[in-house]
Amino acid sequence: MDRIPILRMGSFLLVTIQVDLYDRLALTLEADLVQMVNKTNAKGVLIDISAVSIVDSFMGRIIGNIASMSKILDAETVVVGMQPAVAITLIELGLPLKGVHTALDVEKGMNLLKSMIDEVVEEDLDEDDSVSE
Amino acid sequence: MKTLSIFRRKTLIVKFIQDRNLAYQFTMSLNSYKLLQNKKKNILEKWMNNQLSDEGLREDLISNEELRYQSEELIDALVSNLSGESFSDLMSEEWNSVIEILSGISITRARQGFSPRETGNFVFTLKEALLNVLQEEIGEDSKLLFEESMKITRLMDNLSVITFETFIKGREEVILRQTDEITEISTPVIRVWDGILALPIIGTLDSARTQVVMENLLQEIVDTGSSIAILDISGVPAVDSLVAQHLIKTVSATRLMGAECIISGIRPEIAQTVVHLGIDLSNIITKASLASALAYAFKTMRLEVRKINSVQK
């Protein structure tokens, strides 16, 4: 059966979805990804959907699930590269993907993940340093 | 769900036309019809005189020669395309050319800026001319004159209705084109800084415009890789719950793509109405002015604007 490859980049996992997901493929991805987060002790998951032209409520639910499951395993999820048409459609459909972080591209997503993880570390060490005017 | 086949629809339409035809069925006596055909020149002269003596003649918009040409064309079509039987039957094929010419004239006049009255007069003066000729020819027999006049009146009234319908259609087209143009030009997306976009909205924000604004903004965000967009609504006259909904939609879509959207240019009156209407904008970053929105954007991007210390001589 087809599988969406999951790449490991340091403490992050990168998934690039290049094909239209049918249900079983999406469910497999969800399972694989959660397994992978657990196995590699990843701190962040990047899902690149720039090549995806349709996100319906099923697919939206899968993305939301991945984010919630990863969160329980102490990893943040960032969805990157959503097409404008997809974003508009999701909002109109009533699916704002709450709890999922987003970024414009993989690079910005990576930075976002890094800053989120840094913040956690910083908070532990020193709380005054981050704000300056 | 019953779907009508094309064939069934066509038969329906034919039936519909037949029903309509019954209402229009009245045959002009062969004599009067022939009479009008013979008196074509006479009618045209009378008509032209009527038109030229009219106070509302727009010599600034149309030359006398052109007017004469249009009138002649219509009369030619009116007289030559008609057979005795179809005279009263506006639905028959013979009328197509007349209606086409009339619609064409009406639409051009709408575009040229004629008033409805001036356009309508084109047909009304023809009616007058026709009735004049009729009276001259069968003036003796008042019963026949009345009958024939009624027929002409009914026919010309139908034609004037068509004139008005097309006139309005012509105007509507002008309005639609302008609306499109306004939507196009009134939503510029400006790159104010590397990674910061601004979109000043001027005028009322309805769903059609929100659509254009949203699509332009999101596409520009992708194209420039900007992570902050400022939506400035200082030029929006009023914010009701529908406009607010559109704004919230735009902000949410921007966030889904991974950029932040700030709404700026909120006047005190707008802040008041928003609260009075019970619209929740707490999830949206709002700023009073474009300047403070820009300052906020700089801060989130960790940029700083400073005054340079006085230049040393």
Add this chain to the structure above:
Amino acid sequence: MKSWRKTWTKMILSLSKDPVKIVREQDVILFRNRVKEMAVKIKMGLVNQTRLITAASELVRNMLRYADGGNCLIEVVSRGRDNGIRLTFTDQGPGIADIDLAMKDGYSTGKSLGLGLPGTKRLVNEFNIKSKVGEGTVVTIIKWANG
């Protein structure tokens, strides 16, 4: 213009018909591609295409989930100068007892998010649903190319 002509142009005419059977979940992708093809043919904008296909996707999934599949009819329709796509989804499933309730945001009998029907309605220009308990459901949607 003749007045009957006006009436005529307001009527929705079907220009082409393309029936598709939905029985497996893989048919969803196939069906979506077919709809996309048609939408591109009538020069529908990208955002409207996405709305239409997403709406179609929602309805097809409903059909698979609740009625084990059904039939879809893809039509290119025209109304005056507007061209559009009409999709008719017919199933022989259990039917919907209370359509008004099903059209409310946040309601769902399945384990989905409960935004299927009302969300779908927001994405298209015309949305029509008829259902009879025990007999099945018919949903018709239209998206105009410039709507």
